[in-house]
Amino acid sequence: MPRALPTRLIAAALALAASVGVSLVTTTAAAADPLLGEAAFLAARDDPDAVAPSEPCDATAANPAELRTLAAADGTATTICLGPDWAYRNPSSYSSIDEIRIERDIVIDLQGNTRDNSYTTSLRIAVAPGHHLQLRDTSPTPGMLTLLRGIQVPPTASLVVWSGGIMPWGQEGDAAIGGVNGQSGGDIVVRGGTIQAYSESGGAGIGGGSGGDAGSFTMWGGSVTTTGGAGAALGGGDGGDGGAVTVRGGSLSATSGGFNTGACPYVCIHVAAPAIGGGNNGSGGDVLVTGGTIVATAVSGAGGVGIGGSMSNSGSPVLPGTLTVTGGSVTASGTEGIGGGWSASGGTISISGGAVHAAAGLPIGGQYLTSAPDISVTGGTLDAVPLQLDWLDDDWVMDAVIGAGAGAEASGSLHIGAAGAVSLTAKGGSFFGDHGLASVEVAGTLSIDDGYAVVSGDGDFGVPDFAVTTGGRITGTGELRGIVGAVAVNDGTITASVDLTGLTVQQNNYLVSFTDPDAGPIPSVRVFAPTLADAGSAPPSITGVAAWTTPTAVVVDATTELAGAVTSGSRAGGTAAVALSSADGSLWMALPAVVAAGDHVAPTIERRTTADAAFPGADVSATFTVSGPAGDVTAEVVSGGVLTFSTPGVYTVTATSAAAGFSHLTAVGTLEVATPPSIATTALPDAVSGEPYSADLVVTGSPAPSLTDDGMLPPGLSRSGLTVSGTPTAAGDYAFTVTASNESGPVDQVVSLHVAYGTPVSLALTLPSGAVAQQGGSVTLDVEGTDALGQHFDAGDLVTLSSDVPTDVISGTTVGFPHASPHVITASLTGNPLVFTTLLIEVRPAAAAAPLADTGAADARSALSAAALAMLAGAALLALRAAGRRRVSAGRR
Numbered sequence: 001m002p003r004a005l006p007t008r009l010i011a012a013a014l015a016l017a018a019s020v021g022v023s024l025v026t027t028t029a030a031a032a033d034p035l036l037g038e039a040a041f042l043a044a045r046d047d048p049d050a051v052a053p054s055e056p057c058d059a060t061a062a063n064p065a066e067l068r069t070l071a072a073a074d075g076t077a078t079t080i081c082l083g084p085d086w087a088y089r090n091p092s093s094y095s096s097i098d099e100i101r102i103e104r105d106i107v108i109d110l111q112g113n114t115r116d117n118s119y120t121t122s123l124r125i126a127v128a129p130g131h132h133l134q135l136r137d138t139s140p141t142p143g144m145l146t147l148l149r150g151i152q153v154p155p156t157a158s159l160v161v162w163s164g165g166i167m168p169w170g171q172e173g174d175a176a177i178g179g180v181n182g183q184s185g186g187d188i189v190v191r192g193g194t195i196q197a198y199s200e201s202g203g204a205g206i207g208g209g210s211g212g213d214a215g216s217f218t219m220w221g222g223s224v225t226t227t228g229g230a231g232a233a234l235g236g237g238d239g240g241d242g243g244a245v246t247v248r249g250g251s252l253s254a255t256s257g258g259f260n261t262g263a264c265p266y267v268c269i270h271v272a273a274p275a276i277g278g279g280n281n282g283s284g285g286d287v288l289v290t291g292g293t294i295v296a297t298a299v300s301g302a303g304g305v306g307i308g309g310s311m312s313n314s315g316s317p318v319l320p321g322t323l324t325v326t327g328g329s330v331t332a333s334g335t336e337g338i339g340g341g342w343s344a345s346g347g348t349i350s351i352s353g354g355a356v357h358a359a360a361g362l363p364i365g366g367q368y369l370t371s372a373p374d375i376s377v378t379g380g381t382l383d384a385v386p387l388q389l390d391w392l393d394d395d396w397v398m399d400a401v402i403g404a405g406a407g408a409e410a411s412g413s414l415h416i417g418a419a420g421a422v423s424l425t426a427k428g429g430s431f432f433g434d435h436g437l438a439s440v441e442v443a444g445t446l447s448i449d450d451g452y453a454v455v456s457g458d459g460d461f462g463v464p465d466f467a468v469t470t471g472g473r474i475t476g477t478g479e480l481r482g483i484v485g486a487v488a489v490n491d492g493t494i495t496a497s498v499d500l501t502g503l504t505v506q507q508n509n510y511l512v513s514f515t516d517p518d519a520g521p522i523p524s525v526r527v528f529a530p531t532l533a534d535a536g537s538a539p540p541s542i543t544g545v546a547a548w549t550t551p552t553a554v555v556v557d558a559t560t561e562l563a564g565a566v567t568s569g570s571r572a573g574g575t576a577a578v579a580l581s582s583a584d585g586s587l588w589m590a591l592p593a594v595v596a597a598g599d600h601v602a603p604t605i606e607r608r609t610t611a612d613a614a615f616p617g618a619d620v621s622a623t624f625t626v627s628g629p630a631g632d633v634t635a636e637v638v639s640g641g642v643l644t645f646s647t648p649g650v651y652t653v654t655a656t657s658a659a660a661g662f663s664h665l666t667a668v669g670t671l672e673v674a675t676p677p678s679i680a681t682t683a684l685p686d687a688v689s690g691e692p693y694s695a696d697l698v699v700t701g702s703p704a705p706s707l708t709d710d711g712m713l714p715p716g717l718s719r720s721g722l723t724v725s726g727t728p729t730a731a732g733d734y735a736f737t738v739t740a741s742n743e744s745g746p747v748d749q750v751v752s753l754h755v756a757y758g759t760p761v762s763l764a765l766t767l768p769s770g771a772v773a774q775q776g777g778s779v780t781l782d783v784e785g786t787d788a789l790g791q792h793f794d795a796g797d798l799v800t801l802s803s804d805v806p807t808d809v810i811s812g813t814t815v816g817f818p819h820a821s822p823h824v825i826t827a828s829l830t831g832n833p834l835v836f837t838t839l840l841i842e843v844r845p846a847a848a849a850a851p852l853a854d855t856g857a858a859d860a861r862s863a864l865s866a867a868a869l870a871m872l873a874g875a876a877l878l879a880l881r882a883a884g885r886r887r888v889s890a891g892r893r
Helices: 007-025 037-046 064-070 857-892
Strands: 059-061 079-082 098-102 106-109 123-127 132-136 145-147 158-161 165-170 187-190 194-199 217-219 223-228 245-247 251-256 286-289 293-298 305-309 322-325 329-340 348-366 374-386 402-404 413-416 421-430 439-442 445-455 465-468 473-475 479-482 486-490 503-507 510-514 525-527 565-572 575-581 586-590 604-610 622-628 642-644 649-657 666-673 675-679 693-696 699-702 706-709 717-720 723-726 732-742 745-756 762-766 778-780 782-786 792-794 799-803 809-811 814-816 822-829 832-842
Touching: 037 132, 037 158, 037 187, 059 064, 064 079, 064 098, 123 132, 123 145, 413 421, 439 445, 445 486, 479 486, 479 503, 586 649, 586 666, 675 732, 675 745, 699 732, 762 822, 762 832, 799 809
Parallel strands: 059 079, 079 106, 098 123, 106 132, 132 158, 145 165, 158 187, 165 194, 187 217, 194 223, 217 245, 223 251, 245 286, 251 293, 286 322, 293 329, 305 329, 322 348, 329 348, 348 374, 348 402, 374 413, 374 421, 413 439, 421 445, 439 465, 445 473, 445 479, 465 486, 486 503, 510 575
Antiparallel strands: 293 305, 510 525, 565 575, 586 604, 622 649, 649 666, 675 699, 693 723, 706 732, 717 723, 732 745, 762 782, 778 814, 782 792, 799 822, 809 814, 822 832
16 A cells, blocks of 8 residues: 655645645736826837826815915825816916926826816916826816916926817917926827917927927827917927927827918018927927828918928028828928928938828928928828918019029939829929939839929039939829939839920930831830830821731830831930831840759840741841859850850840841840759757747758758658748657759758657656665665656656655765665655655665574684674673763762
């Protein structure tokens, strides 16, 4: 019958189980709600999943005076509700300020308070530096609380609006929300609710006070309407710079100069400010839009800019900042929609998504005596439309839609990526301005919808780099022009009208003349495209002449056919003249896509009338030139009509007709010389039985090699492409062969993989066969582990042994026994004592002396020696007992 577990072992196991149980039910206290201070501000600004504080109010302010007391530095409440009819009629004069100072990090619940201006003529909420205020409204019917002296948020302070409605006003140089007169603004976050902010003076609607810079503004939702005067609607106060603006959602409407337009046109220039950016004479900030809707309108004076820096009238540099749009919708308008104001530069604009609409006197760029912007449109859309400005003289029309105003130097750039689309409209002016952009690259679509775009090339400002790259398109009903020797390089397609009077178009610019012996003169066609189909053109219809023998989608250049056969071609001044007849065809070449080094290639050459029909009886001889990784390698590769490649890489092969009179016909193709495959992996990382596994082989070569294997992977694992994955079911050392192949041939590699046993789920502890535990001796125990798959294995190095006899000596799996008695040995899995087993070992006493034998002197001597030792031991014992009795007697005496 099995021996019961020792009591102390059961107690230890129960204690361990109890401790595990406690840990399973113990929970960590939830973080305090609401978050306060900088942590709350940062979460609201940066975390898309942030939620409004939900703690119930721990105090109620019946009126502003009570709120002032509760928000003081010695207050204790963290969430304060405004009581019903919280605002009261202030008996003091309109000009005095009834200020509530927030000297701690708190949450104010507006509780639906809505009050008319007459009740709040002097009320201001002022957040102390270094503190953070959050506003919410948990009322079922949120109100609109009017604060005619605004909300002061200075540097190092912040305001987060979660819900509810507020209508702050800025007066006497104060921002409606932000810095007071002469002070910069703090950081503002809008997660929801409604804000209507108005500034009637030099302060921003939201941002810096007069002379102060803006802090940061981040918006995730809600609705914000803000209006500025000499300060920006959102940004710096009069003379202050704009801050960082991030809009990820919601609706933002910013209007500058709404209170300062009555005396325009010219006497109000000093108060002109952007809707978003720097105040009057202030630089713009950086604006990031990832979602939501922005409408930025500047209505005040020649310096008005929808988004950017204001006019410069002090001689100090004024910078426009940057606009980055990855989503959402942006509409900007003013004297300039996006960029710098009067004498301020155009800035940097990057659009990779969303939609941007700029409608202004100068929709995008810098005004008078400025530099143009740098614009990149790699996705989304940009639409720029000029507006007639009411405050300008009728005969003054801004001279650019994108670029810089009069007196500017050519600078800035426009890049339209393959996925970008830009639509421009010029009414009486030009798209790029006579002082416009120094670089224009069109890889996507540029639509000239009205008016004309001028490629600048005059002597004062140099020739801009104007390029339409392969796949790029310029479309629309407008016209592309140039002045004073301007040059446009066109590798794409231009279907808009092109005035070549002052503009030279290189590359795709062909004057195609059609001739027919029986037709007489045929109007020529100007093509700014690689094919007639791309240009929207076709061979002319000729009465009495059969249809042209070739399609319109044949490549156009000076040496190949265009919708028919070519008899002559020439290139001069960037144009080509092609005469059409039935005498010629085009050269066609077939090359293998990939070959191995050392292969001999004989290209197939044909002269064709169409892309799929050989020209009857045509001579197919050709000469070849080849360029590759090392440049021109014709001499190394070409021998007669055979090409031989020795070095891996991609090569360009040009075939030129060798037929007399047809040397103008060429064909171009590419082929790759394969890079042999190589398998770098010789051993994969170890796997564990029963556990998911994934590892990748490292294989190189070009083209990418295909892989096979011999199927000798460990059970449970398989290979797909470069990845070996699955759940192995048997431990062991395995080796399998992988073969990688491409056009250069195959290569084999043996890959090793060790699969280890899984973690033991049970243990067995036994004495080795024939082993005897004896007092004063030791034994080395056998430990067997069994994993979840039922695999048995030596687990001696995975366990820790212990004994219920404290004097036992344990080293690894070896146990020494100083005493004879029953011993319970426990083997526990190291790191997980809940997996254990025990073994009861009866340790025998040390062996007794053997009896005397009667068969020899040696045995007799041994017996006599043992007897003598026993007698000595007895004598010693008697002596000790006698000494003890004497000590007892002496004690009694």
